[in-house]
Amino acid sequence: MKKNGVKMIKINSKNVDVFYGKKQALFNINLDIEENQVTALIGPSGCGKSTFLRCLNRMNDVIDICRVKGQIIINDFDINDKSCDVVRLREKIGMVFQKPNPFPKTIYENISYGPTIHGMAQSKNEMDEIVETSLKKAALWEEVKDRLHEPGTGLSGGQQQRLCIARAISVKPEVILMDEPCSALDPIATAQIEELIDELKKDHTIIIVTHSMAQAARVSQNTGFFHLGELIEHGSTDKIFKNPENKKTQDYITGRFG
Amino acid sequence: MNLILFIFIVLLGFTSYYFGRRKAYTIQSTNKRLTALPQFYGYYLAIWCAIPAFIIFSLWAIFEPTIVKLLILSDYSNQGYLDDELNLIYEKTKALSRGQFTGEITPFIEASAEKYLSLRSIAQSSKAVIVLSIIIASVAYAYKKISSNSRTREPVEKFLKAVLFTASLAAILTTVGIVFSLIFQTIDFFKVIPLFDFVFGTHWYPAKAFVRDSSEALDPTMYSDTFGAVPIFAGTFFIAFIAMCVAIPIGLMSGIYLAEYASVKVRQYAKPLIEILAGIPTVVYGFFAALTVGPFLKEIGNSMGLDVSAESALAAGGVMGIMIIPFISSLSDDVITSVPQSLRDGSYAMGATKSETIKKVIFPAALPGIVGSILLGVSRAIGETMIVVMASGLAANLTLNPLESTSTITAQIVVILIGDQAFGDPKTQAAFALGMSLFLVTLCLNIVALRVVKKYREKYE
Numbered sequence: 001m002k003k004n005g006v007k008m009i010k011i012n013s014k015n016v017d018v019f020y021g022k023k024q025a026l027f028n029i030n031l032d033i034e035e036n037q038v039t040a041l042i043g044p045s046g047c048g049k050s051t052f053l054r055c056l057n058r059m060n061d062v063i064d065i066c067r068v069k070g071q072i073i074i075n076d077f078d079i080n081d082k083s084c085d086v087v088r089l090r091e092k093i094g095m096v097f098q099k100p101n102p103f104p105k106t107i108y109e110n111i112s113y114g115p116t117i118h119g120m121a122q123s124k125n126e127m128d129e130i131v132e133t134s135l136k137k138a139a140l141w142e143e144v145k146d147r148l149h150e151p152g153t154g155l156s157g158g159q160q161q162r163l164c165i166a167r168a169i170s171v172k173p174e175v176i177l178m179d180e181p182c183s184a185l186d187p188i189a190t191a192q193i194e195e196l197i198d199e200l201k202k203d204h205t206i207i208i209v210t211h212s213m214a215q216a217a218r219v220s221q222n223t224g225f226f227h228l229g230e231l232i233e234h235g236s237t238d239k240i241f242k243n244p245e246n247k248k249t250q251d252y253i254t255g256r257f258g
Numbered sequence: 259m260n261l262i263l264f265i266f267i268v269l270l271g272f273t274s275y276y277f278g279r280r281k282a283y284t285i286q287s288t289n290k291r292l293t294a295l296p297q298f299y300g301y302y303l304a305i306w307c308a309i310p311a312f313i314i315f316s317l318w319a320i321f322e323p324t325i326v327k328l329l330i331l332s333d334y335s336n337q338g339y340l341d342d343e344l345n346l347i348y349e350k351t352k353a354l355s356r357g358q359f360t361g362e363i364t365p366f367i368e369a370s371a372e373k374y375l376s377l378r379s380i381a382q383s384s385k386a387v388i389v390l391s392i393i394i395a396s397v398a399y400a401y402k403k404i405s406s407n408s409r410t411r412e413p414v415e416k417f418l419k420a421v422l423f424t425a426s427l428a429a430i431l432t433t434v435g436i437v438f439s440l441i442f443q444t445i446d447f448f449k450v451i452p453l454f455d456f457v458f459g460t461h462w463y464p465a466k467a468f469v470r471d472s473s474e475a476l477d478p479t480m481y482s483d484t485f486g487a488v489p490i491f492a493g494t495f496f497i498a499f500i501a502m503c504v505a506i507p508i509g510l511m512s513g514i515y516l517a518e519y520a521s522v523k524v525r526q527y528a529k530p531l532i533e534i535l536a537g538i539p540t541v542v543y544g545f546f547a548a549l550t551v552g553p554f555l556k557e558i559g560n561s562m563g564l565d566v567s568a569e570s571a572l573a574a575g576g577v578m579g580i581m582i583i584p585f586i587s588s589l590s591d592d593v594i595t596s597v598p599q600s601l602r603d604g605s606y607a608m609g610a611t612k613s614e615t616i617k618k619v620i621f622p623a624a625l626p627g628i629v630g631s632i633l634l635g636v637s638r639a640i641g642e643t644m645i646v647v648m649a650s651g652l653a654a655n656l657t658l659n660p661l662e663s664t665s666t667i668t669a670q671i672v673v674i675l676i677g678d679q680a681f682g683d684p685k686t687q688a689a690f691a692l693g694m695s696l697f698l699v700t701l702c703l704n705i706v707a708l709r710v711v712k713k714y715r716e717k718y719e
Contacts, residue, residue, distance in 0.1 A: 057607060059603065059606065059607060062602070062603065062606055064521065064522070086609075087609045087610075087611060088609070089609075090606070090607055090608065090609035091608075091609040094607065094608070095603075095607035097600060097603060097604065097607075099600055101598070101600035101601055101603065101604040102604075103601060103604065103605070103618075103619050103623075104601075104619075104622065104623045105622065113605075113608060113610075113618065113619075114608040114609065117608060117609060117610050117614055118609060164604070167604075167608065168607075168608075171608065171609070
């Protein structure tokens, strides 16, 4: 989104290094993410794109041996600073995973989980409303409105993934991180999710890691290409796909390696 | 003699293995393709050695004693002895031949003993000759038969399957045998004591049954109010309840700590340490409860003005709970660890803290498995014997005061079966009835537990 012709930067990462034990996984990443746009991170397996994504909501904290250096600034605030409250951060930055991972609870409880934790609803009515809006935004409402109190694990793969998206947007995050959200889905479910991503970018900034270059080209406005832990090139999707500056990027996009 | 024969047969088995394999190599060297690897030819011959040996040995074990007995007793036929007397004569003969006979030695018996010894030695040597010749014949036959296209792999595989099947059959048959021995004695018991009195009677006093003179006729009325099992059932469940009050919270919390909070290093050392608790013999727990915890509780109680029995349900139940901790902690640790990491990630990514994640996502997901581990713990608590025998008293008190002594099913079985017992006596049979009820209770618990655990497994695999 452009304000007075100037791009609005939502996330600004400076000199990010990530280590797993002694092994360095990311080298000096500097990447700006535009607000209310879809940014795709592409690159061969093991290139660090998922690791970078997990830096943005501090999910790497969960891994004991993982250390993150550098600054990641969101809303003028460095999330790697000691004073950062991870609970508040993750309320603002939601995440959708590669494999649909609904909780073994009912559909309703899956959605109400986040709002309950963050105390966002004062009454049952309010909660009902949050659940309904989230499911509608995730384009799942029509399919599940009659069975909200059945287990979420009973849905099909594509429905489960949309349930996870609904769960992520239930707390009204500013940013949604998606880690290969369609890799476990069939083409029809994938198309539904991609359509949804396009819809969601009105209210949210979206960063998506994907293995499919076609998907990156379809859904994203900006693309970053990672290789061996380094950010090789980033810019508008159009430019990266049609006119890449770096030879590696060109080779990868034309399918010569990766 | 038997041992030497056995060693000889084993050596023969190895030799035939070697010969079978060698023949296979010979066939191979003539550029013919074998139907199986050479060692299968070896195994095949070894089986031709083992099976005849096994059959002859078992036939011998079944028939030799009967035949020898018939031959010995044939000397005494037509002399008007009764069957019982003949049996006695035979036993005396055997004892004398072993040099363990202490009574009066008559010339008749001495002659029989000599005959017995000579018969035995004939039997032994003929057994050796027969076994060895049959084995050699069968191995030689099989050796001649095997050729490049004979099937050796299939018989060997079948033989292995049969051996494994026999092993599992032995375990199952033992269980069935135990159940049947319980059933018949239990039925006999309930012929004397009405089922109603046993299940609903509130007075358990088996010592009363001691008083009966065995020459007197059995009078069922004298047992009324003797075998009422309510107090000991109550005691059993009460002590198990106390044990679970200790074991469930501590076991669960340590399981959660190990699975979710402990670092790899801590877990690596803490888990085996907790599991050591499971390796302590229960008799050691027993004297810990009887000699340390019991008196300690009594002292504390006395200082607070409470009347605490030295052998209290609390001491026994508490120590039993400690014994069960490792089962619950270790099992629930496994169950919690096997909850997929993706669920944790999903919850953390929503901004949930560790304790929220455990409480709201991991615990419900692991609940079936945790319930299973608790039920297994309960069935251990109910079946535990040594601790209650030593620490909870032996008098069957119907009480719900944890500071008093009470008794359990297992402890009563011990009380009844210690020392001399008369078979066919209601007192002895009472132990079988108790054992049967204990078996039924733990069986039900185990079935429920396994069902629950299975249901859990289906969910994530």
